[in-house]
Amino acid sequence: MKQNKTVKVGLIGAGAIGSFHGESIARRVPGAQLAAIADPAAEAAQRLADRLHCASATTDVQQIITDPDIDAVIIAAPARFHSELIVMAAEAGKAVFCEKPMALTIEEADRAIAAARAAKVPLQVGFNRRYDNAWAEAQRSIVAGELGTPQLLRSLTRDPELADPARVPPWAIFLETLIHDFDTLRFFNPGSEVIEVYAIADALVRPDFKSRGLLDTALVSLRFDNGAMACAEANFQAAYGYDVRGEVFGSRGMVTMGDVRRSNAAYFGANGINSPTTQLNIDLFHDAYTAQLVEFVATVRSGEVQGPSGEAARAALALALACIRSVTEARPVRLAEVL
Ligand SMILES: NC(=O)c1ccc[n+]([C@@H]2O[C@H](COP(=O)([O-])OP(=O)(O)OC[C@H]3O[C@@H](n4cnc5c(N)ncnc54)[C@H](O)[C@@H]3O)[C@@H](O)[C@H]2O)c1
Numbered sequence: 001m002k003q004n005k006t007v008k009v010g011l012i013g014a015g016a017i018g019s020f021h022g023e024s025i026a027r028r029v030p031g032a033q034l035a036a037i038a039d040p041a042a043e044a045a046q047r048l049a050d051r052l053h054c055a056s057a058t059t060d061v062q063q064i065i066t067d068p069d070i071d072a073v074i075i076a077a078p079a080r081f082h083s084e085l086i087v088m089a090a091e092a093g094k095a096v097f098c099e100k101p102m103a104l105t106i107e108e109a110d111r112a113i114a115a116a117r118a119a120k121v122p123l124q125v126g127f128n129r130r131y132d133n134a135w136a137e138a139q140r141s142i143v144a145g146e147l148g149t150p151q152l153l154r155s156l157t158r159d160p161e162l163a164d165p166a167r168v169p170p171w172a173i174f175l176e177t178l179i180h181d182f183d184t185l186r187f188f189n190p191g192s193e194v195i196e197v198y199a200i201a202d203a204l205v206r207p208d209f210k211s212r213g214l215l216d217t218a219l220v221s222l223r224f225d226n227g228a229m230a231c232a233e234a235n236f237q238a239a240y241g242y243d244v245r246g247e248v249f250g251s252r253g254m255v256t257m258g259d260v261r262r263s264n265a266a267y268f269g270a271n272g273i274n275s276p277t278t279q280l281n282i283d284l285f286h287d288a289y290t291a292q293l294v295e296f297v298a299t300v301r302s303g304e305v306q307g308p309s310g311e312a313a314r315a316a317l318a319l320a321l322a323c324i325r326s327v328t329e330a331r332p333v334r335l336a337e338v339l
Helices: 016-028 042-052 061-065 079-091 106-119 133-143 172-187 207-212 286-302 310-329
Strands: 007-012 032-038 056-058 072-075 095-098 123-125 150-158 194-202 217-224 229-235 243-250 253-257 267-269 272-274
Touching: 007 016, 007 061, 007 286, 016 032, 016 042, 016 072, 016 286, 032 042, 032 061, 042 056, 056 061, 061 079, 072 079, 072 286, 079 095, 079 106, 095 286, 106 123, 106 310, 123 286, 123 310, 133 172, 133 243, 133 253, 133 286, 150 172, 172 194, 172 217, 172 229, 172 310, 194 310, 217 310
Parallel strands: 007 032, 007 072, 032 056, 072 095, 095 123, 150 229
Antiparallel strands: 150 243, 194 217, 217 229, 243 253, 267 272
């Protein structure tokens, strides 16, 4: 594709994150055009199309997949549809950006990766944290050797509110949330792979939903093949707002990142000092979400994936699956057992 050609993007899924990605394509990403929106919920597709002045809204995903004018798709449907949508889009020759998790099983992940490879289309996955300035800078310093050898790594996610526990998919704490942390830990220890995990998880926020399989709090220890040890943790209800942090401790120093404060403004009053926090992921990672799509558009033009690939998404998925087995069987699980 010519470097200066406008990349026409079809959005599949107009829910919470799909709407934000659609808005990014329409308003914030140079060289891209939001050409069509598909969502089985007709109203969701139409409402977003109206708001973003997008010419086409449909309930039929095939309309986007088979449209010869569309160069690329953004898949923001629920996770259980991801791998099938990737296969369909790739077979139709579309470049693919897919939200995490890319798939729910290793077999599905392999099918998606194979379809993109066979069709020679790029496949990028939505691990947006890599695009946050602090995370990107930390990774650059690790790769440059400034921290020496990584020895201890940590990554945590605390979501601000568990709004409707009935809508949370099974094992979401690992498959939808900690999967970000798993990608981050791998990003910070490049060239190394996790060999073993031990995970514990419980329903501490909503114990009444435990019998329905909803676990809302988890802690994972991970061991890399270069000896580094890591820790990941998540909780679905942080009273004070969105909290995502990371840390890498190496033989020559340490880097930390993440700040729950919305900005460094501090309000001084009779009750002390107050700093507002972020309540929405699209506020916390606003620029990172945009940057990953800027890179995706460059990837559509060059055909070369620079960001998180299908293979990276498969590796993070394997960690989530190993954690699920670890919790289920109450024992450490070697990655080889789930691959
Ligand atoms: N990277 C991030 O930080 C981040 C943040 C939020 C969500 N996500 C991921 O994005 C995905 C969607 O999450 P969400 O919060 O936007 O969910 P959502 O429920 O708000 O939206 C999903 C939308 O997809 C539509 N849909 C259902 N089946 C579909 C299909 N077969 N084809 C097309 N559309 C379909 C639904 O009608 C709905 O409008 C999940 O995999 C989630 O993990 C990622």
